Amino acid sequence: MRKLLVAGLLATSVASVVNAQEVLRVEKISVATDVKEEEAKGKVAEATQEEIKITRQIDIGEILSNLFPEINHIRKGGTANDIVIRGFGRDNINVLLDGARIYGACPNRMDPAIFHMSTRQVAEVKILEGPFDVENQGSLAAVVNVISKDPTEGVGGNLYFTGGSFNYLHGGFDVNVGNDTVKVLAGYTKQYSKPYESGEGKKFTEYPQDKSAYKESEKDHTAFNIDNAWLKVVYTPDTDQTLKLNYAFDEAKDVLYPYLMMDAIYDRTHRINGEYYIKSLDLKITGYWNFVRHDMQDRWRMSSNMSLEPELGYAMRTLAKTKTYGAKIEKGFKIGDVNVKAGIDGYLRNWKADNVILMMMKMDNRGMIPDVDITDIGVFVKGSKKINNIVISAGLRYDHTESDASKGALGTSNQGLYDKYYGAGNYSLSETDNYVSGNIVARYKFDNRSSAYIGFGHTVRVPDPEERYIALAKPMTNPDWVGNPNLDPVQNNEVDAGVEYYWGVFGLKANVFYSDLTDYIYLTKIKALDNSKDAMSYQNIDAHIYGWDFTVIGMVSDTVSVELGAACQRGKKDSGNYEDSDMAEIPPLKARLAVKYDDGVKFGQIETIYSARQHNVDSDLNEYPTKSYYVVNVKGGVNMGDRAFVGIGVDNLFDKNYYTYLSYSRNPFHTGTKVPEPGRFIYMNVNYKF
Template sequence: MVRKVLLSLCVLSSAGLANDLSSVFILKPLKIFGLPKSFEAFKSKKNLSRNNSLDLAQALNKEVGIFNYSKGVIANDIVLNGLNRDNINLLIDGARIYGACPSRMDVPAFHIPLNFIQGVKIVYGPYDITHQGSMGGLIDVKTIYPKLGFHSNLSFNANSYGFLNPNVEASYNNGKFYFVAGYSFKTAEPYKDAHGVKITNYIPNEYKSTPTHDFNINSYMAKFGFTPTTDTDIGLSYIKQSANNVLYPFLSMDAIYDRSNIVNFHIDKDNISEDLKNIRFKTYYTDVYHLMTNQFRQKKYMATYARTKTYGSSISADILNINFGIDFYRRNWYVVNQTPNSMQTPNRMTPPPPYIIPDVFITNLGAFAKKSFLVFKNLKLSLGLRIDNTKSSPDGSLIAKNSSYITINHKSLYESLYGVNPSDKTDTYLSGYIKLEKPLNENNTFYAGFGHTVRVPDPEERYIYLINMMNNGMGKYWIGNPNLKPAKNNEVDVGFSSKYDKFSLNLDAYYRYIEDYITITQYKQDKQDTNPKGIINEYWNTTAFMDGLNIDTSYRLTKTISLDSKTSYVRGYQITDKSKHITSPNLPDIPPLREILSLRYDDKKYFGTIETILDSTQNKVNTDLKEQKIPGYGIINVYGGLNLENGASITLGIDNLLNQEYYSYNDYYSNPFNIGVKLPEPGRTFYINVQYSF
């Protein structure tokens, strides 16, 4: 019944009512609001740490509560308050784009170059109910919206390990019609560590020869729009990216190519009437085509082809000061694997099953409502409620082909490990939040919130089927769990903010109870009377707890000099269960305590920064996944530059000034394709950024 009601609402939305609230930021050039709370933050192009950033994850890495995964030079993954992957949403102008690679080579943030970005909206915690699945938060990238007149921007970025990044953007807006066109090219060599060793040479004989380039990426953007009235905006945008030969030394394969497309159309209408303030409509289509192989490695050939497509629509309207919305999306994911012929399985000499992700469709229908209002004169109360109906549908014929390759006591691997074979799954669930903001005086604000948000298992977690057999009868198995339940985050946030002429403080503490948290486990099974034999990777629901603290402070010493501090802490626990092979009490992928101290100078013409990044020792590791203790470290970065009156600027900088050897935290150990050896971060790196705008 719920599904029929939501479907009817989405049919009505196609008549052109509205888009989701995130598109409100497209109507005008993105403004950066100094919000006194950490539920949300807005970062402009100028605020992003772009100095030596190769991608969005690196650009956000110095924001409080945000870390990045690295598995190579580029395509870093984003961690928000200790959660990542499907536990957070990453959108581009409100459009969903998913990576095609089951090893997350092509993470969603990979598909948008920095020069196309005007700003980034960040929601910390389960306080976004305008999109399904924002269990741990939301990162919504806003692309360039043109200012009035004709404008162009030329930029060039380079660093000492061969990174070259020329960019160009041009835009025009006459108040009735606008367009934006952009291009970006990126290439680099594998970086070197503090001892001068290339990352691709860190493991002897891993690669057939020393690669001369790490990646080549071309990105294009075109955006057209009409503003027939000052209150109406109609726009169409297209972003295309083509990446070739992207190396991932921490994983067992490299990407031969990644091809992505993002098409986005919106209609926004404001100031309609006193009761109906605005209407927003959005529809989008995204796809990614991905091929990874180990053709550059010293191993038997293996290749994986992956494809993912997503399309959706959303509609929202402010009616009687309540924001209502409905949305729909449909995601498809198909992955096929090719391995050497005549690999031995327990049943016979045959190639392993090729359908890693068996052509799975995820279909979601959702509706939401939210409202903010004042109670008791100066207490702001915000409420949000959302309902979703999600169906997961694998291709039954491919499931049957996979299951027939290996049977244990006449049971498929799915049934042998989990007691059930894959089938369609339908989940219906509620999400919501309540937020309170209480100004204590004109400079200080107290806030608190509680949010409950749900996300469904993705196709990999429920249906992946990967077998890599060895000639000795042992194998490596990566098998999804069809029994997985949706994960449910229950989070409490309390915080305090202060803003004075010379001093600002933003403090947020949070505690999470995550019911049915989805985790991956790994164990070895090699006893004579057991099957299957080898390394087995499974997915299970467990109960998880997380607590954390973010502190962001700034003190202006003089008109031109300021001192900033950003502190990020998170700790993750899980309930152990030997029957699920969960023996470690520590959640995987949890970053260490981090402190970033910065001394800044800026007189509008000359600017410079000296910063130190301090990460504590990471010893609360997940031993089930063989995570390693990572020593703490401290590095120093410096940069400076000048802005010229003709619109040109130049920045020169050095990252890791003292050439410190250090390792980031345990990223990607939860990925069964990891090579099991920790790779160091870059040594001393020089860089230059040049920009000319007119």
């Protein structure tokens, strides 16, 4: 939206934004755009587009949460923030990197998908909210596609550095070499930080208590130490064909998660993507493979002192790995005056995690995630047609998904867990699910820029390997954690409506949604059939989530703009085993007001973020109210000629001590550590283009 206003009102200053500023574009896509229009690069007729110029550059989850009131982050530590969109998290939203599926290896989501691409590699983030994506399996409530930078023609590169509070350092470079047939981009970055301090001046390592407390000697332990390297090659033998190949590696070491009872020793990821496009046929073939290996231990916590084998240095450890590979063929064509896109895709997701607990007695929890394979094959078709001022679009998708857990992967301690809680013979470790998803949307165009839409979508996602098959037996006193092999896929029937309206120098974009959920997967407390022990497990419930969001933008002058956005959502349970009908992890009202100055050379912004108190909590999962907060962030920067850019910023200017609603882990048995947001954080970005 901003871009549109800029394009309409500030055509002259747009041209001057060709300089050393590193820009991360974030685009919220609306449904029911013409298929062709949607894909025409640079033409964002129905999109909100935001250009992020100066940030701490820590992680994308945090950046998105800052920008969009309907996106919230789950704060587990200094980095790797997971995201919740409109109250939907985990596998209910699809996060893709360059269109490829990727999943974290950690059963506690220490490494969410969005964490596996470094901020410096990102060109653009595309967000489609609601159940309107048929091109990918399981986009239940939203799809987020994080797209990496392409190499360009010519020789050049960037050197960049960000430094900030709490010994935060982020440095790196990229080098680009290209002619009209072959273009190569290679990059490397390193990120390092000590634990940040909250507004009350305490390091985040001081918050966990009792067994989870950090050892005195580890309270100043490195908070994260991450290396990323990537290589992207684009080959265009003629004007008709494009081949893109991308390899990326990241290694995150010493990542602390005060939210959880363990920390990551390392998290190592390899990603390969390939894409071949023939323009004259409008045919695209893509393939990908990625692999993540993750090691978490409690060696920096007090609990490790209780180890039965002290020489190992830990009392709890999970070693996990996951790989995902898949392919897609898609083709665009026209039937009469209807633009159509059809495709077939498939993927395999494998996940295995081995846990051991050496407290009181040795728990051999090999196969905590028991080598689960999820294989999916799907076909889709979508189309759009313009009838006078109305664009009608529709999509349909069919999926066949198989989920298989391996009994042989289970260790001696967790072998009997499904029998203990669900009864021998009452479940199967392999499931087949077949389902249809689809949507229809009508958009009425008032003029070239303004429009209103209403749409209905039906989407389905299969339970993830953890929800169906996790098997973690804990020492006698603690509850077990066991998947529910009998879970059914989640179905979302949702109606969305919205308006995008431009009036003089003002723009408004607003949406409402109502999601009716059948078999939504929800945490629950269960008892062993012989009543000997309790466990945390999952159940299918019926529920509904509804909400709204809006953004208003005004161009006060050629250089000054004002943005105001807000979002709110509610979630209610309609069935299942509950006492409290409020759903868990539904963030409260959040608003953002920003005033920006941009003359093409100098840039400045004052931003305030407000979050209301959340008292609609699920007491069944031991949720408790979270107070409202209000923070102010400022930043400014200047282009030094065509090659250098320097920016400085202060987040949480007034050093407020505050918590977001998603700052602690939900568990029906106990509450974990509540992790505060960082206190005042001063940073500087320097970028040099060569």
